[in-house]
């Protein structure tokens with residue numbers, strides 16, 4: 001047997017026993033599998049978390065979490081029981097090792113971030129920003145981002161069944177937190193959706209619509225079905241992708257009779273019109289792929305849609321090793337029939353430096369995962385470059401590793417640089433976390449930010465308002 005850096009082994013999926021948590025000892029299987037029960041028992045605050053996990057978890061952990069919510073969190077707390085149950089799957093809270101395991105848990109690290117997780121020296125990159133991808137600047141109509149020539153992103157609503165600490169749309173999505181007010185749509189929902197359909201009818205150059213948010217699982221099903229059905233009446237639309245992390249976070253929703261029957265109707269129409277209808281989900285850790293998640297993904301495929309694909313985010317402490325990524329991809333592909341598709345570098349939002357990887361780390365990871373998965377299921381690791389769009393991590397044009405600045409070019413114009421003659425020859429910048437740089441690079445950034453009014457100094461927490 002040749003020794004390999006990664007050893008493939010098929011791992012059977014497991015639904016951790018939720019009854020190990022004091023707050024759920026009496027919860028029946030029927031309740032657990034009910035989407036309504038899951039939504040009604042989401043953990044939204046510290047008090048509810050204590051009720052579920054009980055008094056065995058160290059007080060210091062709860063205090064750490066409370067401080068983060070008050071001082072740094074850009075997303076409010078919202079964790080469905082399904083997701084909470086995948087944290088520390090093998091241990092009950094009364095086990096002496098539970099608190100340490102909770103601190104180290106990959107799902108906890110991004111769903112329940114604590115103050116001590118964050119960087120004290122550089123909590124934010126000086127060039128981090130609320131809408132770091134400038135999506136709102138590229139709205140053709142409110143909530144419809146037209147960044148690429150043939151593709152649009154339709155943000156149909158600003159809420160999700162779960163809130164991820166690293167959410168790239170922290171500007172818009174979710175409830176305000178003590179440090180972040182949220183941008184509000186000004187138009188009524190149905191007027192916005194109608195305006196999106198109107199824009200797409202008038203712009204036949206667009207063939208591909210990502211229907212997102214937020215998470216489409218929070219739009220009442222009849223409204224989502226009507227919107228997708230409207231999209232399918234537009235001759236130019238050939239690809240429709242429904243974005244839902246809830247396929248993993250709340251698979252019970254995608255298993256309801258209403259949703260399964262509705263997806264079947266949409267899949268029939270899509271096939272009749274030669275449109276590719278797919279679901280894109282967002283899974284970051286192998287332990288999140290449970291039997292219920294696999295069941296929901298397979299139920300969606302059984303409706304006749306084209307595919308279920310995964311777009312994860314590279315996060316330190318969650319999946320920043322080849323082993324973690326490959327374990328996740330094999331769980332998705334082999335057990336849930338979900339296609340590994342992309343992993344993004346975490347975007348340059350405030351207070352995210354502890355999660356973000358340097359470009360060089362993503363390049364190493366891309367190299368390390370090649371050759372194990374089938375080519376069609378080998379995910380591409382991406383940098384979403386502000387004002388450019390998605391680039392494979394090896395597409396970088398120049399890279400100054402001392403200052404952590406990578407330079408990127410693009411081959412199309414976005415809405416905001418339509419009149420810019422240099423847009424296709426210009427270089428656009430992306431930044432590595434400063435604490436990863438050599439000493440000389442860190443000093444350069446310290447000197448640069450020292451007297452700047454626009455950029456926070458090291459250790460300073462930006463206060464963010466809409």
Ligand code: SF4
Nearest residue numbers: 160163164167214245
């Ligand atoms: S599910 Fe997606 S949109 Fe919703 S909070 Fe998580 S990352 Fe943001």
